[in-house]
Structures are given as structure tokens and as C-alpha cells.
Amino acid sequence: MKKEFWKTKPLSEMNRIEWESLCDGCGHCCLVKLQDEDTDELFFTNVSCHQLDLASCRCKDYAHRMQRVPMCAQITVEALPEFDWLPDTCAYRLLSAGEDLPDWHPLVSGQDQSVREAGISVCAFAQSEEFIHPDQLHEHIIEDSDN
Numbered sequence: 001m002k003k004e005f006w007k008t009k010p011l012s013e014m015n016r017i018e019w020e021s022l023c024d025g026c027g028h029c030c031l032v033k034l035q036d037e038d039t040d041e042l043f044f045t046n047v048s049c050h051q052l053d054l055a056s057c058r059c060k061d062y063a064h065r066m067q068r069v070p071m072c073a074q075i076t077v078e079a080l081p082e083f084d085w086l087p088d089t090c091a092y093r094l095l096s097a098g099e100d101l102p103d104w105h106p107l108v109s110g111q112d113q114s115v116r117e118a119g120i121s122v123c124a125f126a127q128s129e130e131f132i133h134p135d136q137l138h139e140h141i142i143e144d145s146d147n
């Protein structure tokens with residue numbers, strides 16, 4: 001990858017490696033979300049997908065994630081407008097708004113752990129859905145998608 005490619009290359013022209021490297025691994029995409037049936041409002045929980053390794057904050061099987069979890073978010077440049085629930089810190093959101101990456105982003109810091117040190121990683125507080133009964137999910141709501 002070219003140094004600081006994201007500063008000169010539009011999202012639409014990035015290759016797969018560049019695109020994937022923009023994900024800082026914060027894990028927000030991997031939190032279980034609940035949707036109000038009447039209003040469509042989305043609520044984040046502190047419960048993570050069973051495929052998320054909470055130690056590394058990485059998917060246990062990223063290559064086959066769609067087969068393992070059909071609801072897994074597949075973010076593309078075309079579909080980006082639909083992902084309005086991505087956190088303000090997400091690189092896809094920042095770059096599409098014409099902003100730069102923050103200092104703690106691994107592409108800038110050169111270190112994966114800078115995400116956790118900056119308090120951005122959900123793995124600092126998430127609990128795996130393996131240990132949560134589906135009926136109890138509403139008790140784990142932490143914020144709505146506007147936050």
C-alpha cells in the first residue's frame with residue numbers, strides 16, 4: 001500500500017487491501033443490535049457476535065464470516081449510505097465526510113493496540129452472545145444509533 005493512500009485516493013478507487021485496512025477493528029459492527037419494529041430505530045447492545053474474539057477484537061473466521069453469520073455487515077462504497085449507524089470514529093464514515101484518520105488509527109499509529117488505548121474498542125466492555133440468553137438482550141442496550 002502506498003504511504004497515506006487514504007489522503008489522496010477516493011474510497012471508490014481503493015483496492016481491496018486498502019479498503020479493508022481502513023477498518024480499525026473497533027468491533028462496533030460486531031455488536032448485536034436491536035431494532036424497534038414500529039420505528040425502525042436501532043439500538044446497540046454491549047453483546048458481541050459469537051464469532052468475535054474478545055481478546056484480539058478480531059473475527060474468528062473473517063474469510064467465511066458471511067457463511068457463519070449471514071447478518072454480518074458487508075460494507076462497500078456503494079452501500080456506505082445505508083450504514084448510517086457506523087460510529088463517528090469509523091474510517092469509512094470519516095473519509096466519506098472528507099475528514100482525515102485520527103492519530104490512534106492503526107494506519108497512522110502503526111499499532112493495532114492504539115485503538116484499545118484510545119478507548120475506541122468495544123472489546124473493552126463487550127460480552128459474547130454465547131453467554132447471553134436472547135430474551136435478555138434488551139437489558140444490554142447501551143445506546144441508540146444516533147449516539
Ligand code: SF4
Nearest residue numbers: 023024026027029090
Ligand atoms: S465501525 Fe468501522 S472501524 Fe469499527 S469495526 Fe465497523 S467498519 Fe471497522
Ligand code: SF4
Nearest residue numbers: 030049051052059072
Ligand atoms: S461474523 Fe465476524 S465480522 Fe461478522 S459480526 Fe461476527 S465477529 Fe463481526
